Structure formats: structure tokens, C-alpha cells
Amino acid sequence: MDFTECYSDTVSIVAAAARSGCRAQVQKLIRRGFSVKSRDNRGWNALHEAAAAGSKDCVREILSAAAGCSRSSRAYVNSLTHEGESAFYLAAQRGHLSVVKLLLKAHANVDQPTNDLSCPLYAAVDGGHKEIVEYLVSKGAEVNGTHTASCWTCLHQAVYKGYIEIVHILVSVCHLEALDDHKITPLFVAAQYGQQKCLEILIDAGANVNAQAADLATPLMIASQEGHVGCVALLLDHGADPNLTCSCDWPQLPIHAAAEFGHIGILNRLIAVTDRVCDRGLGMVSPLYLAVRKQSKSVELLLREGYSSDAQDCTHILGLRSPLSFALFLTSDEPYSESVRLLIAAGATLSEDDLMYALSTEKTDLLQLILQHRWIPRPDWKRGTISSPEHAKRTVLKLQELRELMCVALSEVHFAACWLPLLLQAGLEPSLLLQPNMLEEADGGVLNYLLEFVNWSTLSPSLKLILHQRKEEKTWTPHAHFECVPCLSHLCRLKVREILGSDVLMRTDVVQQLPVPVNLYSYIQFTDIQQTSYTHSPHPPVSQRIQGYRSTHKHRHVL
Incomplete structure (x- = not known):
């Protein structure tokens, strides 16, 4: 090889002329003895430049000049750049059909791979050069070879680019179920990238709509995840299975992907065809778990369509106990999310962990x-009875929920200044809080507030002893009237609370209907009692407190 015209940063003089497409200049230089084989720093020679430029006349002149023995001529035609690109590859890549035909007549290798495992046909497909693809297929180019690091075939690439006409050409000659390195078929690619027309061509050609990738993902699952409504409809209409498990790790279905990413139109379609066993079935996962991540519209739709706000316990599958507990965990350091509101409004069962987020702050x-x-039921309330129209709008706390509410409240006495007024005004029977640890640990103001709601003279001797000790230790300063027998007005107020029901008394306008002077309304509703303010002190995050609560808590109170 003649290296006399190799340069570190530019092409040879013949290659420069070929790049410009000037046939006369190429002829002149060749006659003067300049070599067509000189390479630049990319390994390109004059034939590469002419082929890439699409100059058929320059290619013909260069091939003629390179013709000596047939062996050396063929070697020159198939010479490669440092990237492994032949002149034939460059012409196919850039869409120069006439040059492709000329080089093929000169014995160019139709399937010569590049360093990155591409080939002329793959390059033509990637560039969308339909006529070249058609020509190379007719000349016997390998159509099912795998190319690039992902092992895609030409059909994968045509579908990815959405070249409908090229897909039409390839489906008749290519293996429809060809797999890449993740066992993904061309049809899967069409579903993933929303190439609906290509998807339709593949389906009509007989491609498998339920072909699963290495991780078990299906075309329907990936189309649902990416939000391709048309592709989802096409797949379902042609037999795609919405109940096929799509993950090696847990029983994921397409409905989970639609719920997680908030594709409401797709979710609506999948709700109608997905087996409801995923909602509550053991070993399954409700789509609500995925929806609560931030997709409140998905939560709203699922609940409206009858999915359970409680779902199933997925501790052993996802490490999540319920959709509500997951939603609370996601927003533990923020105000509650819309998903939390929707779940609670739908009647989601409250666990001790859930109540920690409400009371431990x-x-x-x-x-x-x-x-x-x-609403918190009165001690004499019987299931099936409604105390007031106000109650009819709300769900009664179940006995287990009330037990857990009391357990959490009594373990979070430090925050009682925050939760105590709300619970008492909501109708909680105050005597339930008259427990030793409440009287021992509560702030003095909290203790005084609580005692205003009870007949303190009837406390048990053990509780009176605790109050006496706190008074002696000066950790509690009682109101002056706690020193004597409760006055008649205090006892009357408690009796009114007992008869009317504390929550009715506090939450409705029943008081305004009583035949008493207006200035007694606040007295009857206990609003004249001054609430204590919360004194801030550093506490671990709620999630950390829950872990500690689980490991150390013992039920302090049983209803």
C-alpha cells in the first residue's frame, strides 16, 4: 500500500476530489499517478469518500483505477475503515441506491459487519431507505442477523423507527419472534414505543401478542406502562392476556402499570377485563398499592369501580401492609396526600401504625x-343503629380500631395537647383515658383539661394517689375547684353530655335547639375550657417511632 499521501488530519488529494463528486478532477489525479488507496486517520480511502458522497461516476473511476488482478480489486472494494465500514456500507447507510448497485456488481460483500456489529441492510433500515432495503433483500442479504450490542434484528430496528413500508417488506422474510438480548420481540418493541401501525402489521402477520421478555413483561404490560392507548386497545382486541403475570418478583399485571403511571383511559379498559382476584386474593397485589405512589386519579377510579380500600396484606410480597399504610409512609413528613384522603373516605381500616401518623405529631x-x-361510638351504641344524620355520613370506628386508637393515644401522651381536644370533641368517652400512665406522664395543662370532662371525685383510689403524688412533686398544679366536691354546674354539664351523646353535643347544632339561654351554649359544649398548648420538643421521625412502638409496645388498655 502506498502511504505517501497519508495525513494525520485530512484526506488524500484523490479522496478530497471524490468527496466533492468531481469526476474530471478524480480522472486527472489518477492519470498523474496519485493513489486511490491512500487512507486518512479514519482509515478512509477515495472509494469510501465517493461512496459516502453518493458519486456514482467517481466510484466507477476509482474502481477502474483499482482494477488489477481480480483478487486485489475485490479486496479494495471491501476494504474497511477503522470503524469497520465498507464503501458498500457507507452507500447503503446514506441511501445511495445507484452506488449500492454498482459496488455490488464489483463484488462488494452484502453482509460485511462493522465493528459495532451493524451491516449494510441494518444501516439502510436505520436510515429509512426503503428502496435500498428492498434491493438488498432481493439480493439475498441476511435478514435475521443480530446487530449492535442489544442483538436487535433489522425488523426490531424498523419497528422502533416506525418505518411502516420497511416493516411491510421485512415481515414477509424475517423471523417475527426474533429475540434481542432481553428476549424482546419486534412486536414488544412496537408496543413499547407506541408504533401502532407497525404493531398492527406484525399482528396481521401472525406475531405472538403474549410473547414475554426475560423479566416476564408482556407487550400489553409495557404499552400500559408507557400510556399507548391505541396499542393497548389493539392488543386486547387480538387476544392479549391481561391476567398474565409480568414480573419474576411479584404477580404484576398490566393493570398495575396503568395504575402506577396514571394512564386513566388504559386503566379503565383494563379494569373491565382484569380478574378481580388481584384486588383481595392471597398472594396477589391490589393495583391500589401502585396507584397511591402519587396517582390519586388512579386511586379514585379504582375505588369508584369497587376495588377495596383495604386490599390484601402484602407484607411478604412488597413489604407493605395496606394501601393506606403505604400512602401514609410516602408522605410521613408532609401533610396527608390526596390518596390518603380518598382511602380514608372510602373506609380503609386504620391500624396502629396508621394511627401513629395521626397521633405521634x-x-x-x-x-x-x-x-x-x-365517628367514635358511645359505650352503649349497638351496631346497626344510627345516632344522628351526622353519623350516617361517616363510618363508625370498629371495636378493634378503637382499641388501637386508645393504645396509640396512651403511648403518645407527649402529644396529648394536640390530639386530646380533637378526640374529646369527636365524642371519645374521656374515662377511657383515665389510665395510670396518662395521669403520670401528661403535661399539667393536659391533665387539667381531661379532668374537666369527668367527675374527678369518683376516680379510683390508685388514680387519686397518682394525682396526689404529682401535686406533691409539683409536676402538676390542679385547678382550684378540683380540690372540692364537683359543683352542680359541672355535674349538670356531664349529665347533658351523657344524655345527648358527646359527639352530638360537640359536632352538631343540637345545642342551639335546647331551650336554654344563648350564653350557656359554650358552657354546654365545653368551649369555655381553656386548652393547653403543645410544648415542642425534639422527637424522632414518625416512621422511626413506629419501629420503636412495634418492638416495645404492650397494650395498655383493653375496651
Whole structure:
């Protein structure tokens, strides 16, 4: 090889002329003895430049000049750049059909791979050069070879680019179920990238609509995840299975992907065809778990369509106990999310962990939300009875929920200044809080507030002893009237509370209907009692407190 015209940063003089497409200049230089084989720093020679430029006349002149023995001529035609690109590859890549035909007549290798495993046909497909693809296929180019690091075939690439006409050409000659390195078929690619027309061509050609990738993902799952409504409809209409498990790790279905990413139109379609066993079935996962991540519209739709706000316990599958507990965990350091509101309004069961988020903080937003949708039953309340129209709008706290509410409240006495007024005004029987640890640990102001709601003269001797000790230790300063027998006005107020029901007394306008002077309304509703303010002190995050609560808590109180 003649290296006399190799340069570190430019092409040879013949290659420069070929790049410009000047046939006369190429002829002149060749006659003067300049070599067509000189390479630049990319490994390109004059034939590469002419082919890339699409100059058929220059290619013909260069090939003629390179013709000596047939062996050396063929080697020159198939010479490669440092990237492994032949002149034939460059012409196919850039869409120069006439040059492709000329080089093929000169014995160019139709399937010569590049360093990155591409080939002329793959390059033509990638560039969308339909006529070249058609020509190369007719000349016997390998159509099912795998190319690039991902092992895609030409059909994968045509579908990815959305070249409908090229897909039409390839489906008749290519293996429809060809797999890449993740066992993904061309049809999967069409579903993933929303190439609906290509998807339709593949389906009509007989491609498998339920072909699963290495991780078990299906075309329907990926189309649902990416929000391609048309592709989802096409797949379902042609037999795609919405109940096929799409993950090696947990029983994921297409409906989970639609719910997680908030594709409401797709979610609506999948709700109608997905087996409801995923909602509550053991070993399954409700789509609500995925929806609560931030997709409140998905939560709203699922609940409206009858999915359970409680779902199933997925601790052993996802490490999540319920959709509500997951939603609270996601927003533990913020005000409650819309998903939390929707779940509580739908009647989601409250666990001790859930109640920790409401009571183990100085913020009362979540507790107020719970009390908007739950009412605390009176001790003599019987299931099936409604105390008032106000009750009919809310769900009664179940006995287990009330037990857990009391357990959490009595373990979070430090925050009682925040939650105590809300619970008492919502109708909680105050005597339930008259427990030793409450009287021992509560702030003095909290203790005084609580005692205003009870007949303190009837406390048990053990509780009176605790109060006496706190008074002696000066950790509690009682109101002056606690020293004597409760006055008649105090006892009357308690009796009114008992008869009317504390929550009715506090939350409705029943008091305004009583035949008493207006200035007694606040007295009857206990609003004349001054609430204590919360004294801030550093506490671990709620999630950390829950872990500690689980490991150390013992039920302090049983209803």
C-alpha cells in the first residue's frame, strides 16, 4: 500500500476530489499517478469518500483505477475503515441506491459487519431507505442477523423507527419472534414505543401478542406502562392476556402499570377485563398499592369501580401492609396526600401504625381528616343503629380500631395537647383515658383539661394517689375547684353530655335547639375550657417511632 499521501488530519488529494463528486478532477489525479488507496486517520480511502458522497461516476473511476488482478480489486472494494465500514456500507447507510448497485456488481460483500456489529441492510433500515432495503433483500442479504450490542434484528430496528413500508417488506422474510438480548420481540418493541401501525402489521402477520421478555413483561404490560392507548386497545382486541403475570418478583399485571403511571383511559379498559382476584386474593397485589405512589386519579377510579380500600396484606410480597399504610409512609413528613384522603373516605381500616401518623405529631391535619370520616361510638351504641344524620355520613370506628386508637393515644401522651381536644370533641368517652400512665406522664395543662370532662371525685383510689403524688412533686398544679366536691354546674354539664351523646353535643347544632339561654351554649359544649398548648420538643421521625412502638409496645388498655 502506498502511504505517501497519508495525513494525520485530512484526506488524500484523490479522496478530497471524490468527496466533492468531481469526476474530471478524480480522472486527472489518477492519470498523474496519485493513489486511490491512500487512507486518512479514519482509515478512509477515495472509494469510501465517493461512496459516502453518493458519486456514482467517481466510484466507477476509482474502481477502474483499482482494477488489477481480480483478487486485489475485490479486496479494495471491501476494504474497511477503522470503524469497520465498507464503501458498500457507507452507500447503503446514506441511501445511495445507484452506488449500492454498482459496488455490488464489483463484488462488494452484502453482509460485511462493522465493528459495532451493524451491516449494510441494518444501516439502510436505520436510515429509512426503503428502496435500498428492498434491493438488498432481493439480493439475498441476511435478514435475521443480530446487530449492535442489544442483538436487535433489522425488523426490531424498523419497528422502533416506525418505518411502516420497511416493516411491510421485512415481515414477509424475517423471523417475527426474533429475540434481542432481553428476549424482546419486534412486536414488544412496537408496543413499547407506541408504533401502532407497525404493531398492527406484525399482528396481521401472525406475531405472538403474549410473547414475554426475560423479566416476564408482556407487550400489553409495557404499552400500559408507557400510556399507548391505541396499542393497548389493539392488543386486547387480538387476544392479549391481561391476567398474565409480568414480573419474576411479584404477580404484576398490566393493570398495575396503568395504575402506577396514571394512564386513566388504559386503566379503565383494563379494569373491565382484569380478574378481580388481584384486588383481595392471597398472594396477589391490589393495583391500589401502585396507584397511591402519587396517582390519586388512579386511586379514585379504582375505588369508584369497587376495588377495596383495604386490599390484601402484602407484607411478604412488597413489604407493605395496606394501601393506606403505604400512602401514609410516602408522605410521613408532609401533610396527608390526596390518596390518603380518598382511602380514608372510602373506609380503609386504620391500624396502629396508621394511627401513629395521626397521633405521634404536633400536626393534627390527618387526625382531623380521620374524624371527618369516622365517628367514635358511645359505650352503649349497638351496631346497626344510627345516632344522628351526622353519623350516617361517616363510618363508625370498629371495636378493634378503637382499641388501637386508645393504645396509640396512651403511648403518645407527649402529644396529648394536640390530639386530646380533637378526640374529646369527636365524642371519645374521656374515662377511657383515665389510665395510670396518662395521669403520670401528661403535661399539667393536659391533665387539667381531661379532668374537666369527668367527675374527678369518683376516680379510683390508685388514680387519686397518682394525682396526689404529682401535686406533691409539683409536676402538676390542679385547678382550684378540683380540690372540692364537683359543683352542680359541672355535674349538670356531664349529665347533658351523657344524655345527648358527646359527639352530638360537640359536632352538631343540637345545642342551639335546647331551650336554654344563648350564653350557656359554650358552657354546654365545653368551649369555655381553656386548652393547653403543645410544648415542642425534639422527637424522632414518625416512621422511626413506629419501629420503636412495634418492638416495645404492650397494650395498655383493653375496651
